[in-house]
Amino acid sequence: MAAALKLISHKLCPYVQRAVIALTEKGVAFGRIDIDLADKPDWFLKISPLGKVPVLTVATATGEVALFESNVICEYIEETQPGPKLHPADxxxxxxxxxxxxxxxxxxxxxxxxxxxxxxxxxxxxxxxxxxxxxxxxxxxxxxxxxxxxxxxxxxxxxxxxxxxxxxxxxxxxxxxxxxxxxxxxxxxxxxxxxxxxxxxxxxxxxxxxxxxxxxxxxxxxxxx
The missing domain is CATH 1.20.1050.10 (Glutathione S-transferase Yfyf (Class Pi); Chain A, domain 2)
Incomplete structure (x- = not known):
């Protein structure tokens, strides 16, 4: 079965690393696809309004939803995924x-x-x-x-x-x-x-x-x- 969460990535991007760290801390399984930012695939440009990584795709009952911007992705991971809390309670x-x-x-x-x-x-x-x-x-x-x-x-x-x-x-x-x-x-x-x-x-x-x-x-x- 394909991973419910899929991270579109670049090997050097520090913003991608944020999301990877958050997902790993939570112990959540996810797929990772590295792309060449100098030659962005058409399918990526269709799901990334800013043309930047990371993009996290989330499988839903009606298809995939694409989230962009690293802090937004990290907040979504924190709010929806099990595992240790990565934000303070207060x-x-x-x-x-x-x-x-x-x-x-x-x-x-x-x-x-x-x-x-x-x-x-x-x-x-x-x-x-x-x-x-x-x-x-x-x-x-x-x-x-x-x-x-x-x-x-x-x-x-x-x-x-x-x-x-x-x-x-x-x-x-x-x-x-x-x-x-x-x-x-x-x-x-x-x-x-x-x-x-x-x-x-x-x-x-x-x-x-x-x-x-x-x-x-x-x-x-x-x-x-």
Whole structure:
């Protein structure tokens, strides 16, 4: 029988990783289809209004329903699937978590600029923006090991893919974005030990990310040369 949930994916997409982590934490079976975003299939464009991944298709009695936008998908998973809760029970705490998920998306926007620019000045501006944003996250962290302490949450699912970038970036030199954030460094170290975080990408992720940087002639590589 086909999986009731099917995730349309790209191997490098951090937003896809959020959904994979959430589904894995819940222990939910799902299918996964990786597509080439440089050559998007027609069937994908028909179900993705924004032409972006992830898209989660949900089998219903009348056919498949396609959900798009990663945070919407994660919220649907949280609300409908069994398994551990990934949001706090308290409404105010839950709202704060959702706000930090959005903040994670803002960090990813700066990361995109950092990894794709060929310009030294833009690279430094994005690096400084990341330093400032990570300082705000540091101030919000408590004892750990996760964002909300002992409980793994959707905020962790958002930030794990962010930190994964730096596992590759660090090969080309320290960007000094975590120098003054000891709690964030501990959080970063804890997340890859989580089975759901490990399972969110394939073993070829570092190779694919390096190739992506080369294709974009990224200043990050020039800086390391």
């Amino acid at each position: 409404a105010l705490d839950r709202a704060q978590h959702r706000a930090w998920m959005e903040f994670g998306s803002a960090i990813l926007s700066d990361l995109w600029g950092l990894e794709t620019t060929t310009d030294a000045a833009i690279f430094e501006a994005k690096r400084q923006a990341l330093v400032a944003k990570f300082a705000r996250v540091e101030a919000a962290l408590d004892a750990g090991p996760f964002f909300a302490g002992e409980s793994f949450s959707l905020v962790d699912a958002v930030f794990a893919p962010i930190f994964r970038y730096f596992d590759v970036f660090d090969e080309f030199g320290d960007l000094h974005v975590f120098a003054d954030t000891p709690k964030l460094r501990a959080w970063r170290a804890a997340l890859p030990r989580r089975p759901s975080v490990k399972a969110a990408v394939g073993a070829d992720y570092p190779t694919l990310l390096r190739a992506f940087l080369v294709r974009h002639n990224a200043y990050l590589l020039q800086r390391a040369a």
